[in-house]
Amino acid sequence: MKCKTCAAKAVIETRRHNAAFCTGCFCTHVERQVQKTVDTEKMLSKDDRILVAVSGGKDSFTLWEALHRLGYSTTGYHIVLGIGDYSPLAREKVEAYAKGQGLPLIITDLKEEYDFGIPELALHTPRVPCSACGLSKRYVMNRTALEEGFTVLATGHNLDDAASTLLGNLLHWQTEQLGRMRPAMEATHAKLVKTVKPLIRLTERETLAYTMLRGIDYHEDECPNAVGATSLLYKDILNQLEHASPGVKQSFYLGFLKKGRTAFAAHSDGITLKECEVCGQATTTETCAFCRMMEQARRRAASRNP
Amino acid sequence: MKCKTCAAKAVIETRRHNAAFCTGCFCTHVERQVQKTVDTEKMLSKDDRILVAVSGGKDSFTLWEALHRLGYSTTGYHIVLGIGDYSPLAREKVEAYAKGQGLPLIITDLKEEYDFGIPELALHTPRVPCSACGLSKRYVMNRTALEEGFTVLATGHNLDDAASTLLGNLLHWQTEQLGRMRPAMEATHAKLVKTVKPLIRLTERETLAYTMLRGIDYHEDECPNAVGATSLLYKDILNQLEHASPGVKQSFYLGFLKKGRTAFAAHSDGITLKECEVCGQATTTETCAFCRMMEQARRRAASRNP
Numbered sequence: 001m002k003c004k005t006c007a008a009k010a011v012i013e014t015r016r017h018n019a020a021f022c023t024g025c026f027c028t029h030v031e032r033q034v035q036k037t038v039d040t041e042k043m044l045s046k047d048d049r050i051l052v053a054v055s056g057g058k059d060s061f062t063l064w065e066a067l068h069r070l071g072y073s074t075t076g077y078h079i080v081l082g083i084g085d086y087s088p089l090a091r092e093k094v095e096a097y098a099k100g101q102g103l104p105l106i107i108t109d110l111k112e113e114y115d116f117g118i119p120e121l122a123l124h125t126p127r128v129p130c131s132a133c134g135l136s137k138r139y140v141m142n143r144t145a146l147e148e149g150f151t152v153l154a155t156g157h158n159l160d161d162a163a164s165t166l167l168g169n170l171l172h173w174q175t176e177q178l179g180r181m182r183p184a185m186e187a188t189h190a191k192l193v194k195t196v197k198p199l200i201r202l203t204e205r206e207t208l209a210y211t212m213l214r215g216i217d218y219h220e221d222e223c224p225n226a227v228g229a230t231s232l233l234y235k236d237i238l239n240q241l242e243h244a245s246p247g248v249k250q251s252f253y254l255g256f257l258k259k260g261r262t263a264f265a266a267h268s269d270g271i272t273l274k275e276c277e278v279c280g281q282a283t284t285t286e287t288c289a290f291c292r293m294m295e296q297a298r299r300r301a302a303s304r305n306p
Numbered sequence: 307m308k309c310k311t312c313a314a315k316a317v318i319e320t321r322r323h324n325a326a327f328c329t330g331c332f333c334t335h336v337e338r339q340v341q342k343t344v345d346t347e348k349m350l351s352k353d354d355r356i357l358v359a360v361s362g363g364k365d366s367f368t369l370w371e372a373l374h375r376l377g378y379s380t381t382g383y384h385i386v387l388g389i390g391d392y393s394p395l396a397r398e399k400v401e402a403y404a405k406g407q408g409l410p411l412i413i414t415d416l417k418e419e420y421d422f423g424i425p426e427l428a429l430h431t432p433r434v435p436c437s438a439c440g441l442s443k444r445y446v447m448n449r450t451a452l453e454e455g456f457t458v459l460a461t462g463h464n465l466d467d468a469a470s471t472l473l474g475n476l477l478h479w480q481t482e483q484l485g486r487m488r489p490a491m492e493a494t495h496a497k498l499v500k501t502v503k504p505l506i507r508l509t510e511r512e513t514l515a516y517t518m519l520r521g522i523d524y525h526e527d528e529c530p531n532a533v534g535a536t537s538l539l540y541k542d543i544l545n546q547l548e549h550a551s552p553g554v555k556q557s558f559y560l561g562f563l564k565k566g567r568t569a570f571a572a573h574s575d576g577i578t579l580k581e582c583e584v585c586g587q588a589t590t591t592e593t594c595a596f597c598r599m600m601e602q603a604r605r606r607a608a609s610r611n612p
Contacts, residue, residue, distance in 0.1 A: 170476055171547065171554055173561035175569070233550055237543050241477065244539055248477055255479035263481070263569035 005029075012209050016247035023213045030210045033201045034066040041184040043196040044072055044152060051077045051106070051150040051193075053141055054097075056090035056219035059156035061097060062207040063199055065214055067154065068103065074154075077144060079137055080109040082117020083129075083223065090219045097216060106148065108140050116297050118225070124297040124304070129225040132293065139290040143281055145193040157197040160204045163253045164234035179264040183257070189273040191282040200253065204235075311335075318515050322553035329519045336516045339507045340372040347490040349502040350378055350458060357383045357412070357456040357499075359447055360403075362396035362525035365462035367403060368513040369505055371520055373460065374409065380460075383450060385443055386415040388423020389435075389529065396525045403522060412454065414446050422603050424531070430603040430610070435531040438599065445596040449587055451499040463503040466510045469559045470540035485570040489563070495579040497588035506559065510541075 001010040003022035010020035021029055038044050044067075052067060054060040054076040067074050078094045081087045091107070098105035111117040114136075116124070121132035145153045162183070169177045183197045199207060211218050226232065242249045275281065276288035283289070307316040309328035316326035327335055344350050350373075358373060360366040360382040373380050384400045387393045397413070404411035417423040420442075422430070427438035451459045468489070475483045489503045505513060517524050532538065548555045581587065582594035589595070 170566075171558045173558075173565040175565050230550070233547070237546060240543060241539070244536070252477045252479075259479040259481050260476075 011213070014206065016242070016250060018246075027210060027213055030062070030202060030206060031066045031069055034063075034198050035070055037183065037198050037201050038070075038196075041182075041196070043184045043198055044154075046071060046073070048073065048151045049149065050074045050152050050154050051141070051145045051148070053137075053153065053155045054078050054094050054105075055156070056093040057156075058208045058211040058218050059158050059161075059199060059204070061216045061218050062202070062210045063154060063156040064097075064103070065216060066210075067198065068101065074103065075148075075150070076103060076105040077141065077153075078105065078107050079140055080107060080111070080117075081133060081136075082109075082111045082119060083225065084119075086219075086221060086224055087117075089221070093217055093219045106144060108144060110136060110140070114140075114294060116294070116301075120301070121293065121297055124300040125293050127293065130229060133225070135289055135293060139281065139288070142191075142193055142195075143279075146191065150193065153193050153195045155195065155197055156199055156207075158199045158202050158204055158207050159249060159253060160235050160238065161231075162197070162200045163238050163249050164231050166253055166256055167234045167238065168230065175264050178261070179266070181256070181261065189282045191275060191280065192273070201250070203249070317519070320512065322548070322556060324552075333516060333519055336368070336508060336512060337372045337375055340369075340504050341376055343489065343504050343507050344376075344502075347488075347502070349490045349504055350460075352377060352379070354379065354457045355455065356380045356458050356460050357447070357451045357454070359443075359459065359461045360384050360400050360411075361462070362399040363462075364514045364517040364524050365464050365467075365505060365510070367522045367524050368508070368516045369460060369462040370403075370409070371522060372516075373504065374407065380409065381454075381456070382409060382411040383447065383459075384411065384413050385446055386413060386417070386423075387439060387442075388415075388417045388425060389531065390425075392525075392527060392530055393423075395527070399523060399525045412450060414450060416442060416446070420446075420600060422600070422607075426607070427599065427603055430606040431599050433599065436535060439531070441595055441599060445587065445594070448497075448499050448501075449585075452497065456499065459499050459501045461501065461503055462505055462513075464505045464508050464510055464513050465555060465559060466541050466544065467537075468503070468506045469544050469555050470537050472559055472562055473540045473544065474536065481570050484567070485572065487562070487567065495588045497581060497586065498579070507556070509555070 001013060001020045002008065003010045003025050004019040005025040006022060008022040011023050012026050013020040044050060050067065050072055052060070052064045052074050054064055056078070064074060064076055076094060076098050078091060080091055094105065111120070118129050118133045118136070121127060121136065122129040125132065127135070141153055166181065169181065183200045185195045187194045238249050238252075271284060273282045273284060276283045276291055278287050278291040281288055281290070307319060307326045308314070309316045309331050310325040311331040312328060314328040317329050318332050319326040350356060356373065356378055358366070358370045358380050360370055362384070370380060370382055382400060382404050384397060386397055400411065417426070424435050424439045424442065427433065427442065428435040431438065433441070447459055472487065475487065489506045491501045493500045544555050544558075577590060579588045579590060582589045582597055584593050584597040587594055587596070593601075
C-alpha cells in the first residue's frame with residue numbers, strides 16, 4: 001500500500017477517505033482536517049487566546065499538538081480528578097508534554113480547590129461518577145477560561161464522541177439537546193466562554209494513530225469509571241455500521257450539522273440564563289448545579305464524619 | 307413465570323412491558339396493541355372497506371387475523387411475485403388461510419398481469435430485486451385498492467421495520483422521507499388510497515409468537531433476496547440496543563412520532579402530484595416510476611429475445 005500523497009510506503013489506511021498515508025502525510029492530513037473544521041465552523045482566529053482541555057489521552061494531545069502546529073496561541077488546562085492511580089499518571093503525562101513543548105499549562109486539582117475529587121462526589125451525592133465528573137469538568141473549565149482571560153475553550157471530542165452523543169439523543173428524542181449540539185458554541189452570556197470541538201472530523205482510530213505517529217507519550221488507560229458506559233455501546237454500534245458502510249459515521253454526524261440540526265434549533269431557544277447566587281457563574285436555576293452538588297457533598301460528608 | 311393478567315402459566319415474556327402472558331392473554335394483548343394503534347393514529351373505522359396486504363408471513367397474518375377479530379371489514383390481497391420456490395408456497399399459505407377463515411381474497415399475479423415477475427424485472431432493468439419488488443408492490447397495492455373500491459390499504463409493517471427505516475433515514479438524514487414517515491397516510495390525491503400500518507407497536511418476535519399461538523400456518527422463509535439487506539443490519543443493531551435497554555426500540559420510534567416527526571414535516575410539503583400519462587396513477591413525474599420500469603423491461607427483454 002502506498003501513500004496517497006507522496007507514494008512512499010503507507011502506514012495507515014482510512015477506508016472512508018479511500019486513502020492510505022505515510023507517517024508525515026497522515027499527520028499533515030490530520031492537521032488539515034482540524035484546520036478545515038476550524039474554518040468551516042468559524043471556531044478560532046489567530047488572535048484568540050485558546051484554553052485547551054487536556055486529559056492526557058490521545059484526543060486531547062492530538063488537539064493541543066495540532067492547534068499548536070497550526071499556529072494558534074494555546075495554553076493547556078488539566079483537571080486533577082482524584083481517581084485512584086488513573087489521575088496521577090494522567091497529570092504526569094500532561095506535565096511532561098507541556099514541558100517538552102515549552103507550552104504553558106494550568107492545573108486545577110478538584111480536591112485541593114473544591115474539597116472533593118470525583119470519588120468523594122460519587123460517595124456523598126446521588127450522582128454516579130461520570131455524572132459528577134462531567135458536571136465538574138464543564139464548570140471548572142468554563143470558570144477557569146473566564147477568570148484567566150481566555151477567549152475560547154477547546155475540547156478534544158472526536159467524531160466517535162459526537163456521533164455517539166447524536167445517536168443517544170436521537171434514540172431518546174432529546175430535542176433540546178439536539179438543538180444545542182453545535183461543534184462551536186458562541187458565548188450567549190457574560191459568564192460563558194465560547195467552546196469549540198475541532199476534532200469532530202477525526203475518528204478515535206485517527207487521533208490514536210496521530211498521537212502515536214507524532215511520538216507523544218499519552219495516557220493509554222480508559223478511565224476505570226467508563227466500563228459499561230452506554231456511550232461505549234453506542235460507539236460499538238456505530239463501528240459496526242461503519243464497517244458495513246465506510247463513511248457512514250461521518251455522514252451521519254456531518255449530515256446532522258448540515259440538514260438535521262436546524263430542524264431542532266427552535267427547541268433550544270428561549271432559555272434564560274442568570275448568575276448563580278452562590279458562585280456567580282451562568283445557570284438556569286437560582287443556584288447552579290455545581291454549587292448544589294458541592295453543598296450536598298459538604299452536608300453529607302459532615303454528617304458521616306462529624 | 308405467571309401470566310400478568312390471569313396468573314395462569316405464562317408462555318411468553320415481554321421485557322419492555324415488564325410482563326409475561328399465557329396464550330390467551332398474550333393474543334388479547336396483541337389485539338389491544340393493534341386497537342390502540344388504530345385509535346391513536348385514527349387509522350380505521352368500522353365503516354371502512356379494508357384491503358389487507360398479505361404476503362403469507364407472520365406479520366401480514368397477524369394483521370389480518372387481528373383486524374378480523376377486532377370486527378373490521380377485511381379483504382386479503384396477495385401479490386404473486388414469481389420468486390423461485392418462495393412465491394408458490396406463499397400463495398398456498400394465503401389461500402389456505404382465507405379459505406379456512408371464510409374471508410375474501412384478491413390475488414394479482416405480476417407475471418400474468420404485467421408480463422414480468424420480480425426476477426425478470428431485476429434481469430431486464432438496472433434495479434436490484436428488492437427495489438423492483440418494493441416499487442411493484444406499492445404500485446399494484448394502491449391501484450388494486452382504488453379499482454376495487456377499498457377505502458384503506460393496511461400493511462403489516464411492525465415495530466422492527468419502522469424503527470430500522472427510521473434509523474436508516476436518520477443515518478443519512480433523508481429529511482424528506484423523515485417528514486413522510488407516518489403510520490397513517492391520508493390520501494392526498496384522487497389516485498392515492500389511504501394507507502395504514504396498524505402493527506407498529508408490535509415487534510417481530512411478538513407477531514411471530516401471535517401467529518404461532520393463534521395456530522396460523524404461515525410461510526416461515528425469509529425472501530431469498532433479503533440476504534445481506536441493510537435493513538437486516540439495522541434490525542440487528544436495534545436488537546442489540548434493545549437487549550441493553552428494553553423498550554428503547556419502541557421509545558425511539560414512538561418518540562419520533564411524538565417529538566421528531568414535526569421537526570421534518572416542512573421538508574415533505576409542497577410535492578405536487580399529477581396523473582401518469584401512461585397508466586393514470588398518481589406520480590410526481592410525467593410517467594410514473596412503475597410504468598418507466600415496465601417500459602424499460604419490455605425494451606430490454608425484446609432486444610435480448612428478438
